[in-house]
Amino acid sequence: MDEPKPLRPTSEATLRRLPIYHHLLQKRLATGIKTISCSQIAEELSCDATQIRKDLAVTGIKGRPKVGYDLAALILSIEIFLGWSRVRKAFLAGAGHLGSALLGYNRFHHYGLDIVAAFDRDPDRVGTKVHGREVLPINKLAGLAKRMRVEVGIITVPAPVAQEVADFMVSGGVRAIWNFAPTKINVPAGVIVQNEDLYSSLGVLLQKLSAAHRLR
């Protein structure tokens, strides 16, 4: 079980598809089947079988001709590759609507993430509980992150204060930031930022809708 040693990092497109396969595979595992082939996955997701084969290859899994992959082994292989097998502690900053929704996702720990505390600047929110986690004042974030060795930060504050919050996280030793604020945040080299801009998705959706209108 030697780790794949990628000279170049895996492409973002592949990384985004792996969780989609994972969802499907788990659904299939529940039905009791033991193996699955790329052609079957491709059929189900209406995409190309070769692409799936290449995607799965990055996780280091080996399949057998005429049979496919061992389902349980494949799921595990994806989980290990994506880093879901080791649960990492996360702090969430911004206990508004979206932040609360994320705190309500109680399956994140199956996907490698444990949101251990929430932070907010609003004194009315501080001290309340959201889905079982107490909301702490934002100025405690950096110190606590360092003490608790928190690796991941989640930003759900408004855009104008996102950079400030990111700076707190970085100074607390956070190594990866999941940024839901629609703004660029600057971090030192080595800190990973994953932007999650709802307006970008909405833009894609509505542009396609507009383009479809235009064609008729």
Next chain:
Amino acid sequence: MDEPKPLRPTSEATLRRLPIYHHLLQKRLATGIKTISCSQIAEELSCDATQIRKDLAVTGIKGRPKVGYDLAALILSIEIFLGWSRVRKAFLAGAGHLGSALLGYNRFHHYGLDIVAAFDRDPDRVGTKVHGREVLPINKLAGLAKRMRVEVGIITVPAPVAQEVADFMVSGGVRAIWNFAPTKINVPAGVIVQNEDLYSSLGVLLQKLSAAHRLR
């Protein structure tokens, strides 16, 4: 002001970047400046100026050498291209944590979307109000969508019921679906689906974090 006539549809990568430029441009507009160049945007977002120039070109905007683009015109050009200038009605299905959070976004109508009603299957939720919108029973969705000429559907229900909800939306004449459920939904040709899988984003983030660990 002739529309750009793309032989091929604009790439998803470009569509995703346009809203990011839009955010920055609006921030700059507030400072009172009148024009902006690709090099300035590139500097701010730490990316390539040529890429920005090509991205902006798809909207049909024209710039002037040595000056750049007229800021207000550029913002408008992006908004028109993305379909944000015409507000479309949307129904949201699934008034749970995430659904409520989306209903709380009160700026969507600036981005071409007006969520006019929410639907849910849970009788305890039906009849309550979430951020000013009454929650209606899911079996009314299709009929109302047709009557109100709703064009967009937002799915924030659990994965196992996502397909069923999508079918309701399609039968109600919805032409584009924003799917937050981590599962594939099947729709007839011509209906646009934009998947928004949080677990995919999380996968990207955590894999990069794991890979960074492995390198040390």
Next chain:
DNA sequence: GTAGAATCGAGAAATAATTCTCTACTAACA
């Protein structure tokens, strides 16, 4: 005016991603 610096825009080159093709292997079946 004229020179120089900055920028757009278009096409070429380089890079990355996807899809195609072929070979070798495995299981089921006659």
Next chain:
DNA sequence: TGTTAGTAGAGAATTATTTCTCGATTCTAC
């Protein structure tokens, strides 16, 4: 014990995307 059909895996070909290069344009300063 062949024979056949289905599949993984590797590499080639194709396609898409990003980056580079260069000429044309326009503003600023002298």
